[in-house]
Amino acid sequence: MTEQTPYHEEQELDNNTSANTHFNDILDQYISRRDLIKRTTNGALALALASTVTGYANAQSSTVQKSTSPTAKRPEKLTFQPVAKNTLDIVTVPEGYQVNVLYKLGDSINPAYADWDDNSIPSGPSFQFRSGDCHDGMHYFGLNSKTKHMDDNISSEGLLVMNHEYINPTFLHPKGPTKVNGHRPEDEVIRETNVHGVSIIHIKKDPKTQHVSVLKDSVFNRRITATTPMDFSGPAKGSSLLSTLFSPKGLQTRGTHNNCGNGYTPWGTYLTTEENFIGYFQRDAKDDEQRQPHEVAALKRYGLKAGSSSKYEWDTAIGQIQSQDLYDRWKANVTASNSNQDYRNGPNTFGWMVEIDPFNIKHNPVKRTAMGRFAHEDSACRVVDGAPLAFYMGDDSRGEYIYKFVSDAKWNPKDTNAGYKAGDKYLDKGTLYVAKFNQDGSGQWIELTYGKNGLDITNKRYPFSSQADVVTFARLAADSVGATKMDRPEWCTVHPENGEVYVTLTNNSNRGIDYPTDAANPRSYEDLYAGKKLQKGNVNGHIIRFKEKNDQTTDTEFQWDIYLFGAEAGMASNINLSGLTDNNDFSSPDGMAFDSRGILWLETDDSAYTDVTNCMMLAAIPGHVGDGTKAVSSNGQETIVGAKINDDNLRRFLVGPKECEITGIAMTPDNKAIFVNIQHPGEESASFDKPSSHWPATQADPSNSTARPRSATIVITRKDGGLIAGE
Ligand code: FEO
Ligand code: CA
Ligand code: CA
Ligand code: CA
Numbered sequence: 146m147t148e149q150t151p152y153h154e155e156q157e158l159d160n161n162t163s164a165n166t167h168f169n170d171i172l173d174q175y176i177s178r179r180d181l182i183k184r185t186t187n188g189a190l191a192l193a194l195a196s197t198v199t200g201y202a203n204a205q206s207s208t209v210q211k212s213t214s215p216t217a218k219r220p221e222k223l224t225f226q227p228v229a230k231n232t233l234d235i236v237t238v239p240e241g242y243q244v245n246v247l248y249k250l251g252d253s254i255n256p257a258y259a260d261w262d263d264n265s266i267p268s269g270p271s272f273q274f275r276s277g278d279c280h281d282g283m284h285y286f287g288l289n290s291k292t293k294h295m296d297d298n299i300s301s302e303g304l305l306v307m308n309h310e311y312i313n314p315t316f317l318h319p320k321g322p323t324k325v326n327g328h329r330p331e332d333e334v335i336r337e338t339n340v341h342g343v344s345i346i347h348i349k350k351d352p353k354t355q356h357v358s359v360l361k362d363s364v365f366n367r368r369i370t371a372t373t374p375m376d377f378s379g380p381a382k383g384s385s386l387l388s389t390l391f392s393p394k395g396l397q398t399r400g401t402h403n404n405c406g407n408g409y410t411p412w413g414t415y416l417t418t419e420e421n422f423i424g425y426f427q428r429d430a431k432d433d434e435q436r437q438p439h440e441v442a443a444l445k446r447y448g449l450k451a452g453s454s455s456k457y458e459w460d461t462a463i464g465q466i467q468s469q470d471l472y473d474r475w476k477a478n479v480t481a482s483n484s485n486q487d488y489r490n491g492p493n494t495f496g497w498m499v500e501i502d503p504f505n506i507k508h509n510p511v512k513r514t515a516m517g518r519f520a521h522e523d524s525a526c527r528v529v530d531g532a533p534l535a536f537y538m539g540d541d542s543r544g545e546y547i548y549k550f551v552s553d554a555k556w557n558p559k560d561t562n563a564g565y566k567a568g569d570k571y572l573d574k575g576t577l578y579v580a581k582f583n584q585d586g587s588g589q590w591i592e593l594t595y596g597k598n599g600l601d602i603t604n605k606r607y608p609f610s611s612q613a614d615v616v617t618f619a620r621l622a623a624d625s626v627g628a629t630k631m632d633r634p635e636w637c638t639v640h641p642e643n644g645e646v647y648v649t650l651t652n653n654s655n656r657g658i659d660y661p662t663d664a665a666n667p668r669s670y671e672d673l674y675a676g677k678k679l680q681k682g683n684v685n686g687h688i689i690r691f692k693e694k695n696d697q698t699t700d701t702e703f704q705w706d707i708y709l710f711g712a713e714a715g716m717a718s719n720i721n722l723s724g725l726t727d728n729n730d731f732s733s734p735d736g737m738a739f740d741s742r743g744i745l746w747l748e749t750d751d752s753a754y755t756d757v758t759n760c761m762m763l764a765a766i767p768g769h770v771g772d773g774t775k776a777v778s779s780n781g782q783e784t785i786v787g788a789k790i791n792d793d794n795l796r797r798f799l800v801g802p803k804e805c806e807i808t809g810i811a812m813t814p815d816n817k818a819i820f821v822n823i824q825h826p827g828e829e830s831a832s833f834d835k836p837s838s839h840w841p842a843t844q845a846d847p848s849n850s851t852a853r854p855r856s857a858t859i860v861i862t863r864k865d866g867g868l869i870a871g872e
Pocket of ligand 4: 635651735750
């Protein structure tokens with residue numbers, strides 16, 4: 146037995162070698178410094194925006210959050226005691242709050258299956274009925290126990306739906322991941338594919354104590370894994386690009402994986418994303434020779450060069466429990482005369498937004514191809530009654546883009562609980578756009594439609610011959626229309642009061658190096674980790690926000706500023722541009738969502754500031770686009786920054802255990818329970834018998850020094866049963 150060869154994720158990063166040199170575009174559109182100062186410091190812009198905000202609030206309905214929740218008021222300021230930065234091996238929360246560990250890796254969701262045991266790890270197949278690993282994006286759907294449908298006013302019973310992004314193989318298997326004579330053992334591979342995907346768990350909350358528990362015998366409890374059959378829908382359905390041996394007509398595929406951030410729809414379904422999907426495939430060194438040049442270019446643009454090995458080497462398993470075909474499908478090679486006889490197109494069947502109706506236990510999940518194919522991180526829907534829906538989405542890799550999908554159909558609240566039928570109506574027909582951020586704070590949504598903006602057979606990036614081509618190779622389409630290369634777009638969220646959209650840009654070690662800075666990605670600086678390791682580029686990340694020009698979901702122009710810059714409190718003021726203090730400094734924003742009241746919850750997935758503090762969650766009460774002024778970063782780049790924050794409107798709410806990421810945000814409609822995911826505690830452990838974290842066992846017993854670390858969902862409530870972050 147040998148340890149599995151480590152996978153190098155670098156192959157998935159920095160694949161945007163397009164020549165859409167946004168820098169030149171920005172110079173072309175550069176407006177004079179004097180003009181910029183005039184527009185941002187004399188208040189004209191702020192005033193104009195303020196009036197449209199009011200207009201919006203009066204004239205239009207609301208975002209998802211507002212329309213679906215009781216009307217708790219947003220507090221004027223944050224009053225909980227800020228949690229101090231720390232490197233403890235527990236989840237720390239403010240005084241008066243309590244943490245319960247709800248759902249851990251391996252927990253059984255079916256009474257027929259015994260619970261996880263650190264010393265006797267259950268079989269691979271049993272994980273179809275157990276919690277997956279690396280919990281990530283998450284949403285709470287209130288459940289009406291009579292109708293068995295969603296009810297947004299119910300906090301006492303609901304379906305909690307969450308992603309399991311990837312795995313920490315060190316602790317998933319009895320003795321870590323192994324390989325025998327060049328093959329991954331099948332039981333390990335089945336365990337790994339089963340702990341990917343999505344969980345749907347039925348929960349109850351006691352209205353008096355606020356205690357939350359999982360109903361282990363509910364029919365709603367189920368797992369969607371990297372093997373579950375899925376249907377395609379939208380423009381790429383039936384395309385030869387999706388044709389495989391499994392589904393020669395390109396109508397179906399098996400599984401979803403690397404599900405990171407999430408979204409949800411106003412009709413009550415969950416959206417799961419397929420982020421770093423590409424690394425699960427293997428390609429032979431000589432496979433390029435079997436393919437057309439445009440096929441090779443597309444594979445490279447998505448990070449799957451010839452000779453790539455697969456992340457977990459599922460392709461090496463020998464099928465004795467399951468069919469061999471389930472392992473062969475991870476080899477993306479031309480091995481037959483036609484694409485319907487091999488898995489050369491396997492990678493094209495991932496990278497989509499996937500719709501799951503948690504209330505419909507029979508129907509296959511649906512991959513909604515109209516929303517484009519890229520490293521989907523998250524999505525946020527802006528809902529205005531009677532108007533087309535807008536879904537904002539990020540592509541998380543260095544130098545990738547922000548997208549918007551606008552439905553053709555106008556939102557009709559009567560479609561609530563219409564499940565996949567509503568999905569067919571709103572998610573299959575619409576327009577995909579990509580964002581271009583200009584130096585002066587304006588921006589454009591550029592349409593990615595076959596036959597428009599040069600997206601046709603003559604295109605130099607890719608010879609597009611249909612909308613199926615455009616959505617399947619959305620990155621190539623976006624390259625050719627000059628979209629702005631961003632610092633790794635992660636989560637998106639919509640302000641429930643004014644419809645403004647926030648996007649986390651987690652960091653970019655390459656900004657100011659291969660990617661020139663620009664106003665929307667302005668910082669490039671150096672920082673020391675643990676006094677030794679030099680970190681470069683946009684080390685700590687930032688959060689950009691924008692407002693559609695006329696407050697319409699269909700607008701093709703917007704106004705932006707940078708709401709918040711991550712930084713260490715002690716950094717120079719031209720790096721710490723938001724004025725963070727010890728009560729709220731953070732690095733690498735990732736998870737982010739507004740609650741129904743307009744409190745913004747912000748989570749970190751960091752490795753730049755972890756010499757000082759573990760990853761964290763903060764609460765914020767932001768203002769609006771244009772409430773700040775211009776600024777110049779340490780590297781001399783001009784930008785537009787929101788109002789400086791203070792302790793009243795940004796505070797640290799939680800710090801996680803060692804080596805974890807904090808992610809996933811869900812709240813019951815009564816705002817009395819907030820769910821958070823603790824992903825991969827102890828991730829840097831040397832081996833299965835030397836864990837560097839013992840969480841979640843440490844939450845009950847901080848002295849525990851033996852337990853395996855496990856990703857888990859926690860629920861935080863107030864000891865007095867009050868509102869989370871309420872006054
Ligand atoms: Fe899965 Fe972009 O974090
Ligand atoms: Ca540092
Ligand atoms: Ca993420
Ligand atoms: Ca991340």
